[in-house]
Amino acid sequence: MIEPLKVLIVEDEALLAMELESLVEEAGHSVVGWATSSDEARRAVDTTEADIAFVDIHLTDGPTGVDVARYIGEKKKSMVVFMTANPKRIPDHFAGAIGVIAKPYTMNGLLSSLRYLQEGVRRPPPKSALPAGFTLSPAFQIVWAPTA
Amino acid sequence: MDWKRTREPADAWHMTDDLHVEHGKGDPFAAAIRATRMSMIITDPRQQDNPIVFANDAFLRLTGYERQEVIGRNCRFLQGPKTDKEAIGQLRKAIEEVADVSVDILNYRKDGSTFWNALYISPVSNDRGELLFYFASQLDVSDRKRSERRITADKERFEKAVQDRTRELEAALEAQTTLLHEVDHRVKNNLQMISSLILMQRRTITDEAARQSLTTTLERIEALSTVHRRLYQSKDVSRFDVSDFARDLISDLVTASGRTHINSRLDLEPVIIPAEKATPVALIVNELVTNALKHAFKEHPDGATAGHIGVRMSQPDGHLNIEVSDDGVGMAGTVAETSFGMRLIKSLARQLHAEVEWDDAAPGTRVVISIPNEPQHRGNAS
Ligand SMILES: Nc1ncnc2c1ncn2[C@@H]1O[C@H](COP(=O)(O)OP(=O)(O)O)[C@@H](O)[C@H]1O
Ligand SMILES: [Mg+2]
Numbered sequence: 001m002i003e004p005l006k007v008l009i010v011e012d013e014a015l016l017a018m019e020l021e022s023l024v025e026e027a028g029h030s031v032v033g034w035a036t037s038s039d040e041a042r043r044a045v046d047t048t049e050a051d052i053a054f055v056d057i058h059l060t061d062g063p064t065g066v067d068v069a070r071y072i073g074e075k076k077k078s079m080v081v082f083m084t085a086n087p088k089r090i091p092d093h094f095a096g097a098i099g100v101i102a103k104p105y106t107m108n109g110l111l112s113s114l115r116y117l118q119e120g121v122r123r124p125p126p127k128s129a130l131p132a133g134f135t136l137s138p139a140f141q142i143v144w145a146p147t148a
Numbered sequence: 149m150d151w152k153r154t155r156e157p158a159d160a161w162h163m164t165d166d167l168h169v170e171h172g173k174g175d176p177f178a179a180a181i182r183a184t185r186m187s188m189i190i191t192d193p194r195q196q197d198n199p200i201v202f203a204n205d206a207f208l209r210l211t212g213y214e215r216q217e218v219i220g221r222n223c224r225f226l227q228g229p230k231t232d233k234e235a236i237g238q239l240r241k242a243i244e245e246v247a248d249v250s251v252d253i254l255n256y257r258k259d260g261s262t263f264w265n266a267l268y269i270s271p272v273s274n275d276r277g278e279l280l281f282y283f284a285s286q287l288d289v290s291d292r293k294r295s296e297r298r299i300t301a302d303k304e305r306f307e308k309a310v311q312d313r314t315r316e317l318e319a320a321l322e323a324q325t326t327l328l329h330e331v332d333h334r335v336k337n338n339l340q341m342i343s344s345l346i347l348m349q350r351r352t353i354t355d356e357a358a359r360q361s362l363t364t365t366l367e368r369i370e371a372l373s374t375v376h377r378r379l380y381q382s383k384d385v386s387r388f389d390v391s392d393f394a395r396d397l398i399s400d401l402v403t404a405s406g407r408t409h410i411n412s413r414l415d416l417e418p419v420i421i422p423a424e425k426a427t428p429v430a431l432i433v434n435e436l437v438t439n440a441l442k443h444a445f446k447e448h449p450d451g452a453t454a455g456h457i458g459v460r461m462s463q464p465d466g467h468l469n470i471e472v473s474d475d476g477v478g479m480a481g482t483v484a485e486t487s488f489g490m491r492l493i494k495s496l497a498r499q500l501h502a503e504v505e506w507d508d509a510a511p512g513t514r515v516v517i518s519i520p521n522e523p524q525h526r527g528n529a530s
Contacts, residue, residue, distance in 0.1 A: 013337065019344035022351065058333070085336035086329070087381070102381065104339040104373035107347060107366065109396075112404035131404060132396035133377060 002122045005029040005114070008050035008078065010041045010068055012060045020054065020083075023107065027114050038064035042071055050078040051121050055097070057084040069095040079121060081113075087135065094137035098144075102133050109133045120144055187211075187286040189223070193271075193279055197222045198243070201281075210288060212258035223284070226265070228256035239269065246271045246279055252289065264293040332380050339373045364438070364489075371397065371434035375426050388426035390468070391416035391461050394433055398459060401437055410445065413458040419468050421521055428496040429470075429519065433459075435493050436472035436515050444476020444512060455512075468521040475512040 007024050009031060011017040021031045032048045035041035037060040045053070045068075053072055057065035066089075069080045073096035080097035082090055087102050094100075098120070101113050112131035119126035125144040130136065136145060181188055187210045190202040199220045208215060211226065218225075227236060235253040242249030248270045255265040266287040273279050343366060350362040374396050379388055394416060402412045421429060437457065445455040460471040497504045502519040 013341070015341050015344050016337075019347055022348070085333045085340070088329075102377050103336050104343065104370075104377055106370040106373060106400050107343065108400045108404035112399075129399070129403070132374075132399045 002118055005051045005118055005121060006032045006049060008032055008041075008044055008048060008053040009034045010036075010044075010053060010055040010059065010065065011083070012036045012056060012058065020110075023110055024114065027111055029114065029118070035059075037061045038068050038071075041068040045072055045075055045077060052117055053078050053080050054083045054101070055080050057082060057086050057089050063089060066091060066095050069097050073097075081117065092138070094139070096139075097137055098140050099134060099136040102135065105133050187288075189218075189284050189286075191223065191282045191284065193243070193282060198282065207286065210257075210263070210286060211255070217258075226255040228254070228260075228262065230254055230262065231256075239267070242269060243282065252293070255286075263288050264290045336373075336376060336380070339369065339376060343369050343373065367401070367434060367438055368431065370400070371430050372427060374400070375430045379423060379426060386423050387420050388423050388429075390419045390421055390426075390429055390433070390470070392418075393426075393430050394459050394461065397430075397434060397437060398457075401441060402457065407441065409454040410441065411454075411456045413456060415458070415460040417462050419461045419463050419521075421468060421519075425500060425519070425521075428499050429468075432493055432496050432500075432502075432517060433470060433472070435489050436470075436517075439489060440472060440474040440476065440513070444474040444478075463521065466520060466522055468519045470517045470519070471514060473509055473512060473514040475509070478508055478511060479506060479513050480508055 005024075007029055009017050009020055009024075011020065011034070014036075017034050017036075021034065024031050032050050033044040035044045039061065041053075041055070041059070053068075055065045055068050055072075057063055059065055059068070065082065065084065069082065072078055072080050080095070082094070082097055082100040083103065083105075084090070084100060085103040087100050090097075090100055098117070101110065105113070109131055112128065113134050116126045116128050116131055116134065119128060130145060182204050184204065185206050187207040188204045189200050189207050191198050192201045195201075199222055200218050201220075203215060203218050208218070211218070224236075231254045235251050238251050239249060239253070248268075250266070250268045253265050253267050254262055256262055266289040267284065268287075269282055269284045271279055272281040272283050346362055346366045346369065350359055350366070353359050353362065374393060375388070378393055378396065379385055382389070395414065398412050398414060401407075402410055437459070440457050444457075445453045456475050458471070458473045460469075460473075462469050493504060496502075497517065500519050502517050505516045505518075507514040507516065
């Protein structure tokens with residue numbers, strides 16, 4: 001058994017955050033916090049320990065998700081995966097994030113992404129195939145999927 | 149035009165001694181210069197400050213001065229506050245360099261009114277190369293300048309109008325693109341919310357049949373979600389690759405769902421269809437694949453639940469062929485004419501003018517769908 005992940009959710013839509021939390025927990029991981037704005041997200045980053053942060057680009061205070069990712073990167077506390085309906089808004093360098101899960105994702109797509117990330121975080125590089133709807137950043141493409 | 153003859157003192161010509169020396173009083177050229185309607189003057193650079201030594205009547209008419217007022221003076225009395233400094237500089241430079249010069253310059257009459265002067269100045273030297281005179285002719289080109297200015301103003305107005313319109317159109321396009329992204333973003337978020345609502349509801353239900361029913365609904369919504377995600381990920385939102393969709397669907401329903409006992413065989417050519425056909429085609433494929441997963445391997449005669457599911461796509465001459473097959477229990481004896489899934493497939497097929505064929509593949513089932521897929525004109529879907 002690989003150790004489960006501690007997940008921080010940065011998502012302004014309550015419904016999506018709620019359901020994401022259920023799916024993460026059903027998959028055996030834990031959710032350590034939920035933030036809806038960049039301020040809340042920074043506070044959550046400072047006060048919690050997470051392995052992975054799922055970060056939406058558009059939050060209650062605007063398109064600040066990339067700033068949140070940059071902040072998390074500077075603190076070196078957790079890894080970031082963007083989760084957005086607007087993947088084209090992500091800068092080319094991905095602000096250091098692993099990649100992006102494009103919305104709308106499917107339940108099975110999300111579960112396999114969690115499995116993939118668990119392998120990638122605990123025992124990199126991940127063994128399972130890159131899930132549909134999951135796009136790696138150029139930097140992680142090199143280390144996690146060098147042949148693809 | 150003022151055709152009043154200018155009074156000329158009897159000795160006026162004698163004021164121009166040097167000219168006299170060169171040309172002589174009876175010289176027909178001198179007479180012509182005196183009488184021509186072209187304004188002309190001669191200056192003497194050998195005298196202090198290069199004064200006018202000859203001015204014809206046309207010059208006096210043009211400038212409004214009397215002859216004795218101009219003879220002996222440097223030409224610069226024609227300049228005024230609005231005269232272009234650069235034009236004056238050009239004249240000065242030409243005089244210094246003893247060169248020809250032609251320049252349009254704003255000049256002032258005696259009464260203070262202005263005119264545009266197409267001025268031409270040229271140095272005159274004798275055989276020994278000694279500079280004797282400057283010869284200057286003036287032409288009133290105020291009319292030409294006015295129309296030039298009007299044309300320039302018209303052109304500037306026109307260019308500004310074009311620029312304004314271009315800016316307007318660019319702003320409109322930008323607004324439209326922003327709106328499209330906004331709507332796309334909202335549609336995707338809403339699809340995600342619908343799935344979330346169904347999943348939340350399903351968690352509260354213990355009845356297996358009701359749960360199954362919500363699962364089927366979720367799968368259909370997720371098929372739509374996948375279409376939407378794929379459509380807006382591609383560079384061209386008016387085209388849709390059904391093969392890419394099928395790959396996502398199979399990985400979602402077979403690989404990711406942990407159905408490790410089922411093997412999938414994909415034989416997929418890229419099959420591009422117009423965007424408006426994407427949803428019905430995707431829903432049909434979803435129905436056929438979920439049916440095989442749900443029904444084919446459940447009650448296999450030997451009790452095992454393992455099996456194969458195959459999806460093939462090809463695009464022979466104007467048709468798109470989709471084949472979904474399994475090696476499960478088969479459909480022989482199934483009376484499914486009125487079940488919802490079947491009705492959905494048949495209605496969508498009708499919408500697409502497609503033919504659907506259920507074959508007993510012994511073992512298992514093979515469904516073949518043939519959709520006419522004529523080349524469409526681009527931009528139809530926009
Ligand atoms: N690939 C298959 N293999 C075996 N049986 C099938 C297959 N596809 C459909 N059937 C049968 O046809 C019936 C009608 O299918 P459908 O209209 O999709 O309804 P549902 O999937 O909700 O049962 C199914 O209940 C099943 O008995
Ligand atoms: Mg069905």
